[in-house]
Amino acid sequence: MATTDPLIICEHCDCVYEKVMLGKHQKTLCTRCGGVLQRYNGLTVEQRLALAYTAAVLWAFANFYPVMSISLQGLKNSATLWDSVLALSHGPITFIAMVAAIAMIIAPLFQVLLLIWVLSYALAGQRSPGFRFCMRWLETLRPWSMLEVCLLGAMVAVFKLAGMLDVLPGIGLFALAVLSLMMIRIAGRDIRELWDIL
Amino acid sequence: MSRAPIASDLDLCLCHTCGLACDVRDDPHECERCGAPLHRRKTNSMARTWAYLLASLVFYIPANLLPVMNTTMLGSGADSTIMGGVLEFWQHGAWDIALIIFIASVAVPGIKFGALTLLLITVQRNSVWARRERSRLYRFVELIGYWSMLDVIVVALVAALVKFQALGDIEPRLGILFFGLVVVFTMLSAMSFDPRLIWDNDTLRGNPPNEEVMDEVASH
Numbered sequence: 001m002a003t004t005d006p007l008i009i010c011e012h013c014d015c016v017y018e019k020v021m022l023g024k025h026q027k028t029l030c031t032r033c034g035g036v037l038q039r040y041n042g043l044t045v046e047q048r049l050a051l052a053y054t055a056a057v058l059w060a061f062a063n064f065y066p067v068m069s070i071s072l073q074g075l076k077n078s079a080t081l082w083d084s085v086l087a088l089s090h091g092p093i094t095f096i097a098m099v100a101a102i103a104m105i106i107a108p109l110f111q112v113l114l115l116i117w118v119l120s121y122a123l124a125g126q127r128s129p130g131f132r133f134c135m136r137w138l139e140t141l142r143p144w145s146m147l148e149v150c151l152l153g154a155m156v157a158v159f160k161l162a163g164m165l166d167v168l169p170g171i172g173l174f175a176l177a178v179l180s181l182m183m184i185r186i187a188g189r190d191i192r193e194l195w196d197i198l
Numbered sequence: 199m200s201r202a203p204i205a206s207d208l209d210l211c212l213c214h215t216c217g218l219a220c221d222v223r224d225d226p227h228e229c230e231r232c233g234a235p236l237h238r239r240k241t242n243s244m245a246r247t248w249a250y251l252l253a254s255l256v257f258y259i260p261a262n263l264l265p266v267m268n269t270t271m272l273g274s275g276a277d278s279t280i281m282g283g284v285l286e287f288w289q290h291g292a293w294d295i296a297l298i299i300f301i302a303s304v305a306v307p308g309i310k311f312g313a314l315t316l317l318l319i320t321v322q323r324n325s326v327w328a329r330r331e332r333s334r335l336y337r338f339v340e341l342i343g344y345w346s347m348l349d350v351i352v353v354a355l356v357a358a359l360v361k362f363q364a365l366g367d368i369e370p371r372l373g374i375l376f377f378g379l380v381v382v383f384t385m386l387s388a389m390s391f392d393p394r395l396i397w398d399n400d401t402l403r404g405n406p407p408n409e410e411v412m413d414e415v416a417s418h
Contacts, residue, residue, distance in 0.1 A: 007219040009212035012333050013397040015202040016210060016219065031202060033333035033397065070359050072366060079358035084351070087358035093375040099382060100354055103347060132233045139215050143385065146344050146351075152298070153351030159295050160287075160356060164271075165366075192217045195231060 005196075010035055041190040045197075049119040051186045055112045058182065061175035063105060067154050068173055072165040080172060081105055081150075107145035108179070111187045114138050118194065127198050138191060145187070147180035211238050243392040244318065250387035251314050257379045258307060264373035267353050271366045279373060280304070280349060302348035303377070310384045313339045317391060324399045336393045343388055346381040350374055 008019050012035035020028060022040040030037055043051070062081065069078030079087075081104050089097035114134045121128035128134065154173055161167045205211060211222040215234035220226065222238070229236050240246075265277030278286070280303050287296035313335050320332060353374050360368040 005218075007210065008217070009205045009210060009219050010202075011212055011214065011217075012337070012393045014205040014212070014394045016205050016208055017202055032330075033393075034330055035333060035337065067355065068359065072362055075362050075365065077359055077361055079355060084354035084358040088350075088354045088370055088374070090370075093370060093372060096350060096375045096378040097354075099378050100347075100350060103344075104351065136215050136232060136234055143343065143389070146347050149344055149347045150351050152302075152345075153348045154355060156295060156298060156348065157352045157355040157359075159292065160352065161359065163290060163292075165360075195216050195218070 008037055010037055039190060041193055043186070043190075045119055045122045045194075048186050048191075049116065049123055051182055052112055052115040052119055055179055055182050055186060056116065058175045058179040059109055059112055062172050062179050065171035065175065067176065068158060068170050069168050070161055070165050071168075078170060081176075102144055103146040104150045107141045108147055108183060111138060111141050111145055111183065114141075115187060115191070118191075122194055122198060125198070131198070135191070135194065138187065142187065142189075145183065147176065147183055151176050151180045206238065211236055239394060239398075240390060240392040243390055243395060244322065246390035247314065247318060247387050250383050250390060251311070251318070254307075254380045254383035254387060255311060257376045257383065258311075261373055261376035261380050264376065265371040266349065266373040266377060267357060268369045268371050269360075269366075270368070273364065277371060280377065283349075299349065299352075302345050306342050306346045307380055307384060309342065310339055310388070314384075314387055314391065317396070321395045326399065329396050332396050333393055336388075336391065336396070339388050343385050344381065346384075347378070350378045350381070 006019050008017050009015070010017070010030040010033060013030060013033040015030055015032050017028070017030075017037060019038065022028065022038060024040055024042065027039045028037040029035065064080065066078035066080050067084075069076060071077075085097050085101045085105065088094075088100055114137055118128050118131065118134050118138075121131075151173075154176060158167050158169060158173075205219070209221060209223045210219045212218075213220050213229035213232060213234055213236060216229060216232035218229060218231045220229055220231075220236055222236070226236060228234065262280060265279050266283070268275055268277050270276075280299075284296050284300045284304070287293070287299065317332060317336060317339075320327065353370050357368045357370045360366055
C-alpha cells in the first residue's frame with residue numbers, strides 16, 4: 001500500500017504524522033505524548049556495514065581473550081565471558097547461565113551476523129534472502145543484548161576484586177568496551193530505515 | 199495547532215516490528231511489509247503485565263533474602279546477599295561502587311515495580327491524570343529495564359575468576375537465580391504493557407459525542 005508509506009504512527013499514543021526529512025542532530029517528537037517519532041540517522045549503508053565487520057572482529061576479541069586476570073600469592077587465573085557463563089551453570093541455577101549467555105554472547109553475535117548479512121545485500125541495493133526474517137529477529141534480539149551492562153559489570157568486578165588481590169584488565173575488557181558502544185550505534189532502531197530504501 | 203489524528207480513526211495500525219502504518223480496513227492479521235503479527239493493541243496487555251509483575255515481585259523476596267554468592271578465603275566461608283555486598287563496599291569507603299550496585303540492583307527493580315503498578319492502576323481506572331508524564335515514565339522504565347542484570351554479571355565474572363581451591367574460592371548461590379528471574383520478568387512485564395492504553399480514553403471523556411447524546415435526549 002503505497003499511500004500509507006509517508007505516514008508515521010507514534011508507538012506511545014497512536015497519533016499519526018507525516019514523515020519529514022531531518023537534518024543533523026534533529027529528531028521529531030510527538031506533540032501529544034512527547035515520544036520520539038524519528039531520529040536523524042547519520043550512517044550510510046556502507047558505513048554501517050564497515051562498522052558491523054569491525055564489531056564482528058571485536059566480538060571475537062571480547063570472547064576469545066580473557067576479560068581480566070587475577071593473581072594471588074603467585075597463583076594466576078583469568079576468565080573469558082564464556083568462563084563466567086560456565087561459572088553460573090553449576091547446580092540449580094543453570095537457567096541463569098542461559099540468560100547470561102544470551103545477554104552477553106549469543107544475542108550480540110546474532111545481531112552482528114544478521115547485520116552483516118542484511119547490509120551486504122543492501123550495499124548492492126537488494127533485499128537479502130530471508131530479509132523479513134532477519135529484520136524481525138534484529139528487532140526481537142535488541143532488548144536482550146546487554147553488552148553495556150556487561151561492560152559496567154566487568155568494571156565493577158575489577159573494583160570488587162582489587163580490594164583483595166591483584167587484578168589486571170585483559171584485552172577482552174577493552175574489546176568489550178568498544179564493542180558495546182559500537183552496538184548502540186549500529187544495531188539501534190534506525191536499521192528500520194532499510195525497509196524504506198530497499 | 200490542531201491535534202494530530204489518531205491511527206484508529208484513519209483505519210491504520212502501527213506494525214511494531216517494522217514501523218509501517220498498516221491499512222487495517224480488511225482486518226489483516228499480518229503486516230504486509232514484514233509479516234509480523236498485527237494488533238491494534240498488544241494482546242491481553244493488562245493481564246500479562248500484571249502477571250509478569252506479580253511473578254517478579256514474588257521472586258524479588260528470595261532474591262534479596264537468599265545469598266547470591268559464597269566467598270571462601272583460607273578455609274573460612276561466608277555467604278553474602280545483594281544488600282550485604284552494597285554495605286561491604288560502603289564500609290570500605292568505596293561509596294561510588296556501592297552506589298552503582300545499589301542503583302542497579304535495588305533502586306532500578308524498585309522503581310520498575312512502583313512505576314508499572316502506577317501505570318497499570320491508572321489505566322484500569324481510565325485516568326486522564328498526567329498522561330504525558332505517564333508516557334514519559336513508561337519510556338523511562340523501558341530504558342532502565344536491563345541494568346539490573348549488572349549483579350548477575352558481576353557474580354558470574356567474580357565466580358569464574360576466583361578459583362584457587364583452598365586459598366580462595368567464590369561460588370554463585372541460589373539468590374542470583376531469583377535475582378535474574380526478577381530482571382527477566384520485569385522486562386517481560388514492561389514489554390507487555392501497551393503505552394497507548396494511557397491515551398485510549400481520550401475520546402470518552404469531556405468530548406462532544408457525550409454532549410450530543412445528552413442534547414438529543416433533552417430535545418425529545
